[in-house]
Amino acid sequence: MRHKILTAACLAAGLALVTGCSAATPAGGAKGGSSLTYLTFETPSLTASFWDSSIANAEKKVPGLTVKKLVAPSTDRDAYAKQLQASGQFPDLLQSITPSTFATAGLLKPYDQSWVDANFLLPLGNAYKGKVYIPPTNSQIIPEVFYNKKLFAKAGLTAAPKTWAEFMADCAKLKAAGVTPIELGGGDPFSASMPLVGILSADILGKDPNWLQERYAGKVHFTDANVETAVAKYRTMVKNGYFETGALGVKYADSITNFTAGKTAMYMMGSWFLGSVPKANAADFGAFLTPTADGSLVVPFAVGGSMAISAKTADPAKATAFAQAWSLDPNNYKTLIEGDGAFPMLKGKTLADYNVNVTQVFKDSYSYVTSQNTKVSALGWATNDDSMPSGLNDAFYAASQALFTSDDVHGQMAKLDAAWDSATK
Amino acid sequence: MGLYALFILVPVVMSAWKSLTNENPLQDHARFIGAANYTEMLHDSALAASLTFTLVLAAVVTLAANALGIAFAMLLNRTSLSFRMMRTLAFLPQVLSGVIVGFVWRYVLAQDGVLNNILGSLGIISHPVTWLGSPHLAMFSIALVATWVLTGFTTVVHLAALQSIPVELYQAAMVDGAGRWQRFRAITFPMVAPGTTISVTISLITMLKLYDIIAVLTSGGPADSTQSTALYIIKLAFTDDRFGYASAVAMLLLAVSAVISLIVTGLLRRREVDL
Incomplete structure (x- = not known):
């Protein structure tokens, strides 16, 4: 009997350990910096290599930050984000989710409006109740x-x-x-x-x-x-x-x-x-x-837009810096425009500025x-x-x-x- | 017992508790609402539709897969190498993941898929059949694919049961002048009863919780016509953000599955006792 109880206790401890390891734990990244999780999704245009290189580029602009990519199993990012939230693993950064769904629950941190105003053509294009939760980087x-x-x-x-x-x-x-x-x-x-x-x-x-x-x-x-x-x-x-x-x-x-x-x-x-x-x-x-x-x-x-920031992230400053760097990177826009037909919404730019090859249509x-x-x-x-x-x-x-x-x-x-x-x- | 409690009883008890709350995956706190979720189920037409579809599908597929399983088992009840290989092939669909099965059949049943091409080239159809595009045909297609998968399992179970029947019984029956049909009715069918009990019960339970094949083949469409109760539970929980209500529906599905399994097992066991 004692052996059985011990086995069950070990299993429970093991499960807790596995769960703990797989959860989004923002603290204690490489070299004493922060480690954040970033929910992405893949399509024929937005491939794994696109996400990897775009993450690497943005990471370079935020010293001491390591970003761990999570990939939604389908293009339904909202549903996967809810599953992660339900299991206590809500990511620090979430790409192209529906902000209203999560903002009403207080799970998202709004962006600084002055930064949004300074960089985007329609600063309130995707604002929810007056606040911007995903930078309005592109439109459809x-x-x-x-x-x-x-x-x-x-x-x-x-x-x-x-x-x-x-x-x-x-x-x-x-x-x-x-x-x-x-x-x-x-x-x-x-x-x-x-x-x-x-x-x-x-x-x-x-x-x-x-x-x-x-x-x-x-x-x-x-x-x-x-x-x-x-x-x-x-x-x-x-x-x-x-x-x-x-x-x-x-x-x-x-x-x-x-x-x-x-x-x-x-x-x-x-x-x-x-x-x-x-x-x-x-x-x-x-x-x-x-x-x-x-x-x-x-x-x-x-x-539409790039990524939302979790209100519960352990390092809001670095999460914001990463999100802003990603959202302003012209290389990301080139892929989004050519592969995903996205209309760029950065202020003061024309199509030529993105060095894209697009069709007349x-x-x-x-x-x-x-x-x-x-x-x-x-x-x-x-x-x-x-x-x-x-x-x-x-x-x-x-x-x-x-x-x-x-x-x-x-x-x-x-x-x-x-x-x-x-x-x- | 500890493992059973950890992986079965604890989740069921937790789900039962959640079914009495208004838990939302996006909110930190849930409120106890008593039986409100259960009374809501009485007026939920989408639940009624999904439950009806699930029960009909379970009945049809269980019957078809077990009838085919007995037939294939009798055909494959030989000892030569080729028959042993065919047994392995017959079991293959059961080994494949439901997601893979769904993807393969989606290509077979697509508008310009394998099935329409074959039927067209044989002159049986002049226009492609919308196997997954009209509600009734989509239901039929789901039943077809589920039967294909389950038949592998029922074949193996019935084959094992067949091999336990003493050959002397058939020899005695043949001496008495019994024909093929009489030997099947008097010996084979009753003697495989224990296998049939297991096969039918597991088939029913598998079908009552069917999710993966439907999710890949039709996503519950068109117009929710192939939305199983398991699919509906996932939609309630992760699209509509209603963990509490989804848990209540899950408890209902558990109860329905348990009651049906107990009744069917009881009936089939009685048949075994009568032998």
């Missing part, structure tokens, strides 16, 4: 409508549509010419939602930029007639056969391949797709914004960012006060998939309202 348009000029020409189309009616007419012409009008990677929920994000951002937020704040206040609802009318546009597109028949079975990665291979004429996707435009025939691709009824331009906009898209126009929060993608409550994005994605096969617009919108009310209860 979510979604743009990318199109294949050769397939447009095949259907007798010479220019991109400006109004919704022209858009629908072009879809009809493409279909009549034997071309699938719009690619949809509906097998991945976020990708399935892109047409709805575009339509709702243009039709609802374009007319009422405060719509999301009003939804928080309970003044507007998804079941409102104007929202359901906008969603019905998506149903019309589905019923008219403007997406491929089995779109819900197409994974996001395959949707990119299909579109770039010329199998479909248009693709509604975030501007990060610009990093996937094939260089060899980049001139074949163009982009326009989701058309509105009257042809007015509405830019569904999201200001990138330049055309970037002009939407730099021009004076109507910019609204991209529904579900904004990281500022307009970010949706935790769990709502998943509900929105599920509704988008359901509406591909169901005519029950009101039912799906009612579900979204219920999910919103539950999440904000």
Whole structure:
């Protein structure tokens, strides 16, 4: 019996030791300096070597600091950060998370506003309740409508549509010419939602930029007639056969391949797709914004950013210095621009300053960012006060998939309202 | 006993306690809320849908995998080298991780995947079938893949049971003029009962907590149609930040699994006793 108790005690002690070793312990780094943990994620563009070299470069600017890279198992950094927090291993630095989710729990430390003001074009672009938790280093348009000029020409189309009616007419012409009008990677929920994000951002937020704040206040609802009318546009597109028949079975990665291979004429996707435009025939691709009824331009906009700093970090000064060094390093911007289609938001810089090789469609898209126009929060993608409550994005994605096969617009919108009310209860 | 307590009882007790709180992974303090999480479950349509899907999937896959398992076991119940190799192959799906199985089958079932290409080249279909893109077909696809995985396990269990049947019984039956079907009904099926009990029970438990294959194949979609209860629990905990409610659902799943396993085991054991 004593032997068994001893064994259990040893196991418990061993577990505690393992847990203790693997937790984010900021103190006691190499050579008596600090050691911090940094949550990153990998994509085909943001590779392990990119993170390693960007970390090494920023470390050089903060003497006595060692940064240990953590890699999220998927691109869902928020979910992994929550798991780490639940197991007592919340990282010191967290790349591209949704600040509102963690700031409300007091887990993040805001940046010094004067530093943000001095360095970025839109200092409050991703501010949450007046404070900046991730430097607003870059932005995206979510979604743009990318199109294949050769397939447009095949259907007798010479220019991109400006109004919704022209858009629908072009879809009809493409279909009549034997071309699938719009690619949809509906097998991945976020990708399935892109047409709805575009339509709702243009039709609802374009007319009422405060719509999301009003939804928080309970003044507007998804079941409102104007929202359901906008969603019905998506149903019309589905019923008219403007997406491929089995779109819900197409994974996001395959949707990119299909579109770039010329199998479909248009693709509604975030501007990060610009990093996937094939260089060899980049001139074949163009982009326009989701058309509105009257042809007015509405830019569904999201200001992203680099890393958040944990409020519990043992060395806030070095964590901040590292984050600032990383966020201002032009080498990082080059990778983000060329590989991830990110629009840089550093003050006083032009594209030429980053020494990048970008396509014409990138330049055309970037002009939407730099021009004076109507910019609204991209529904579900904004990281500022307009970010949706935790769990709502998943509900929105599920509704988008359901509406591909169901005519029950009101039912799906009612579900979204219920999910919103539950999440904000 | 110490290990059991450390790795099984302690987590279950902790989960039961959390199910009575409003614990949120992002908040330091949780509040005791009594049975509120349990009463909320009564009105949770997403939970009802996920539980229905999980139970139907468990029933269908357990039946299919065990029927196929007995059939394959009888086919492979030989001693030559080639049959021993085929036994190893039959068990292979069970050895593979669910994530790998999911990725492999995702390529098979994709729009331009292996299955559609084969069916198309044989002239059976004119357009690709959306195996993972429509709710009902996605459910069928999950059941197909889960059956494929579990059949390896059920085959091996039934094979072991078959090999324990004395050959003399078959010889006596043949002397009495019993045909193949009669020998199966009177000897094979009853004699593999202990193996069937183990196989069915473990199959059911495996299916009731199925997560990995679904997560890779469909992520619970389209439109949550293949969201198992295990998947729903993870979503509640790490997307909706509701550890307390997720723990309550986990306790429900544990209770459902325990009750079903006890009933099924009891019924199958009775069959063993009757032998």
